[in-house]
Amino acid sequence: MDKNGHVFRKKLFGGFNRGDVSRYILSLAEERNAQAERADALEKAVSELQDEAERLRSSLDEALKALEKSELALQPAESSGTEKPAASARVHLTRLGDALAPAAKKLTRLTAVVRSAPRKLPRLIRSPKASPERREFAITTDELRSRIPEMHAGDRVVLSGTVYTARDAAHKELFRLLDEEASLPFDLKDAVIYYAGPTPGSDSHAVGSCGPTTSSRMDRFTPRLYSLGLAATIGKGERSAEVEKAIVKNHAVYLCATGGAGALIAKHITSAEEIAFPELGCESVKRFTVDGLPLTVGVDSYGCSIFRSARDEYAVSR
Numbered sequence: 051m052d053k054n055g056h057v058f059r060k061k062l063f064g065g066f067n068r069g070d071v072s073r074y075i076l077s078l079a080e081e082r083n084a085q086a087e088r089a090d091a092l093e094k095a096v097s098e099l100q101d102e103a104e105r106l107r108s109s110l111d112e113a114l115k116a117l118e119k120s121e122l123a124l125q126p127a128e129s130s131g132t133e134k135p136a137a138s139a140r141v142h143l144t145r146l147g148d149a150l151a152p153a154a155k156k157l158t159r160l161t162a163v164v165r166s167a168p169r170k171l172p173r174l175i176r177s178p179k180a181s182p183e184r185r186e187f188a189i190t191t192d193e194l195r196s197r198i199p200e201m202h203a204g205d206r207v208v209l210s211g212t213v214y215t216a217r218d219a220a221h222k223e224l225f226r227l228l229d230e231e232a233s234l235p236f237d238l239k240d241a242v243i244y245y246a247g248p249t250p251g252s253d254s255h256a257v258g259s260c261g262p263t264t265s266s267r268m269d270r271f272t273p274r275l276y277s278l279g280l281a282a283t284i285g286k287g288e289r290s291a292e293v294e295k296a297i298v299k300n301h302a303v304y305l306c307a308t309g310g311a312g313a314l315i316a317k318h319i320t321s322a323e324e325i326a327f328p329e330l331g332c333e334s335v336k337r338f339t340v341d342g343l344p345l346t347v348g349v350d351s352y353g354c355s356i357f358r359s360a361r362d363e364y365a366v367s368r
Contacts, residue, residue: 188342195240195281198303203354207305207345212337213242213284214325217263219333221271223326228274235326235335239279244307246284247332248322256322256338261312262286265304269293276300288357289349297349304349306356318343 184204189197191211201207214236216224227234245265249258265285272283273296281302286309289297297304307315319338326335349355 191240191242191281194242194303198281198301198351201303201347201350202352203347203350203356203359205347205350207347209242209305209343209345210341211242211339213244213340213343215244215246215248215336215338216268217245217247217333218267219330220327220335221268223330224335225271225274228278236337237279238275240281241279242282242284243275243280244284244338245286248312248316248319248336249332251316251322255316256319257316259312260316260319262307262309262315265289272296276302284345288355294349294353294355298351298353301351303347303351305345306348307343307345315343 184206185200185202186206186208187197187201188208189210191209191213194209194211224234245263245268246260247263248260251257262285264287265283266287266289268283268285269290269292272280272289272293275283276293276296277300280300282305284305284307286306289304293304296302318340320341321339323337324334325337328334346356348357
């Protein structure tokens with residue numbers, strides 16, 4: 051009986067003992083409670099934003115009504131020949147209108163954020179780290195796929211392992227091979243592609259400068275590659291809505307490297323080997339071994355983007 055029970059547990063839980071399973075179930079319950087608390091906090095924040103927007107709108111409406119009444123009251127004074135007092139009052143009201151303009155501008159921004167909040171609420175609940183609290187992951191490319199669900203937009207990733215370079219020209223060649231059903235120079239499953247075209251290295255460095263390319267240039271290629279098993283892309287800048295959908299659908303991630311820091315990034319590349327399309331020069335596909343490459347999660351597997359969340363935070367703060 052014990053032997054059968056042991057075999058059953060091994061098949062069901064992959065060899066975990068009862069204590070491991072209990073701790074795992076407890077962690078799931080704790081995470082569910084934490085998500086419920088985050089949902090309540092977010093709903094409360096949205097409600098407060100709506101109240102603030104309503105108060106600001108009411109104050110602005112009252113001020114504008116007062117301004118209109120004052121202008122109407124000035125008209126008889128102007129027609130009766132008391133131009134000087136009327137002109138002075140009009141200057142005062144103009145200044146009042148100018149002072150109200152920033153409030154109206156802020157109200158417009160705040161209203162937009164409030165209206166979008168209910169739509170973004172589920173995404174924020176699923177991605178609880180889209181907040182000032184950030185985590186750091188020091189992992190290898192072999193571990194990346196299994197750790198993606200833990201990552202959230204804004205988290206820091208210190209990556210080591212194998213990374214492949216490919217930019218526009220290389221992507222066109224990769225797609226030509228895919229359309230011809232030919233073999234690719236590397237396996238896409240769980241692979242990481244870095245959008246970069248490094249300059250030649252030296253005796254002491256594997257490559258020269260190796261900064262990231264603007265990722266949007268590869269947006270038309272990326273969804274298909276994610277669907278074929280790609281785990282992550284590395285670049286700079288925002289991704290299209292289609293790419294973000296592909297990231298969520300395929301449980302992948304988009305990582306950002308610091309633009310303008312090509313020489314510093316090169317220090318984390320310990321080896322570089324050209325493996326395909328040598329005719330493309332610096333845009334050929336290369337296999338890098340990286341050590342402690344500093345990155346930031348730009349779009350997580352839940353669809354949360356650091357670019358949108360940062361804009362929303364800035365809009366509210368103004």
